[in-house]
Amino acid sequence: MIDIWFLTALILMIWIALSIIRVAAGPTAADRVVGLDTINTIVVALMIILSVAYNQLIYVDIAIVYALLSFVSTLYIAKYLEGGF
Amino acid sequence: MLWWELVIYIFVAIGLTFNGLGVIGLLRFPDVYTRLHAATKATTFGSIFTSLAVIGWAFAQLISTGNSWNLTLALHTFFAIICLLLTNPVGAHAIARAAHRSGVKPKQAVVDRLEEVKE
Amino acid sequence: MLPFIITTIDALIIYLLLTAGSGDFLYFWSPEEFVMGIFLSIIVGALARNYLCHSKNYRMLNPVRWLKFVVYAIGPFLFAMAKANLDVAYRVITGKIRPGIVKIDPKLNTDFGVTFLANSITLTPGTLSVDVDEDTNVLYVHWINIPEGEEKKEYADIKKVCGSFADWARRVAE
Structure with missing residues (x-):
């Protein structure tokens, strides 16, 4: 039952690697931000999975903080793209 | 195999499938707005299902071992789901608005009412 | 005053949810966490009272x-x-x-x-x-x-x- 969590984490890492292609290739800045936002969501899911895999509760707390902080950073990048400070 | 293990396997499979579909949509669709559709909806739903699998595992452990650590794990995971559900659509909305204001046109669009208002 | 109280109580509830299971006080919390939670929520309430209740609408x-x-x-x-x-x-x-x-x-x-x-x-x-x-x-x-x-x-x-x-x-x- 433990092995499935490591397998899930590996597959989620593959999805993150595929999203990095969009961050690198995206024709406009907005495309790159969309890729980054996707990576943030998957990283939160990955941290929750890893907390079960390693039996460490602190990973979930970090996932909560990461979700909230990445949201703030996304809003700031969006505000910067808009150009209306 | 116990029945709750089967439920957890199914939840993990659904979550991974939808996360993967979101990433494939991100790579495949033609412009920012359609990519946001795939990325926001599918990855939110997929992450919720992988987290539900964790909650299910925590409750199964709680019943079989009686360790209250698992209850804390379930509560915190639930809190992480709420955070994702509240922040993801707002982030997508901010990106879409920023993209439109910075001049990215929707490709293959049959109508663009927002462009008419700005002029 | 009402925005301050609402923000403080919300912050306290979230703090207590995240620290549940730390001790025996009121079954779930340790006394230190409880006191620290009240202290931090009052600071958060004082700083953020104008953001949560921005529209002055309490429905x-x-x-x-x-x-x-x-x-x-x-x-x-x-x-x-x-x-x-x-x-x-x-x-x-x-x-x-x-x-x-x-x-x-x-x-x-x-x-x-x-x-x-x-x-x-x-x-x-x-x-x-x-x-x-x-x-x-x-x-x-x-x-x-x-x-x-x-x-x-x-x-x-x-x-x-x-x-x-x-x-x-x-x-x-x-």
């Missing part, structure tokens, strides 16, 4: 609205979200899209109602809110598959864009 304190919100989240919203993901899966695999940005007028008056509706629209089938006119509360929605003929109308049909969500937003938030 969301009514528990009946919370109950409606929970019913909405478990019933129609979850169903629409599952449908949205099957829809996205179909479009990712076939690549059949007909996108465009349409205008809808949900006839909502409060900020919270419009936020609620915009978030629901983003997570439900085929639609993504792009912009909002802050004076008239008109929403601009990116629609991934516009039905034939719908693009010629000034305002798109609200039933086709978001189903019964405008009614739910009115019930919960107004």
Whole structure:
């Protein structure tokens, strides 16, 4: 039952690697931000999975903080793209 | 195999499938707005299902071992789901608005009412 | 004073939820966590009181609205979200899209109602809110598959864009 969590984490890492292609290739800045936002969501899911895999509760707390902080950073990048400070 | 293990396997499979579909949509669709559709909806739903699998595992452990650590794990995971559900659509909305204001046109669009208002 | 109290209590509830299971005081918390939680929530309440209660409108304190919100989240919203993901899966695999940005007028008056509706629209089938006119509360929605003929109308049909969500937003938030 433990092995499935490591397998899930590996597959989620593959999805993150595929999203990095969009961050690198995206024709406009907005495309790159969309890729980054996707990576943030998957990283939160990955941290929750890893907390079960390693039996460490602190990973979930970090996932909560990461979700909230990445949201703030996304809003700031969006505000910067808009150009209306 | 116990029945709750089967439920957890199914939840993990659904979550991974939808996360993967979101990433494939991100790579495949033609412009920012359609990519946001795939990325926001599918990855939110997929992450919720992988987290539900964790909650299910925590409750199964709680019943079989009686360790209250698992209850804390379930509560915190639930809190992480709420955070994702509240922040993801707002982030997508901010990106879409920023993209439109910075001049990215929707490709293959049959109508663009927002462009008419700005002029 | 009321915004300060509401913000403090909200912060305290979230702090206590995150530290539940730390000791024996009141079954769940250790006394240190309890005192520290009250201290930190008072600081947060003093700093953030003007942000949470920005509109000076306290109708969301009514528990009946919370109950409606929970019913909405478990019933129609979850169903629409599952449908949205099957829809996205179909479009990712076939690549059949007909996108465009349409205008809808949900006839909502409060900020919270419009936020609620915009978030629901983003997570439900085929639609993504792009912009909002802050004076008239008109929403601009990116629609991934516009039905034939719908693009010629000034305002798109609200039933086709978001189903019964405008009614739910009115019930919960107004």
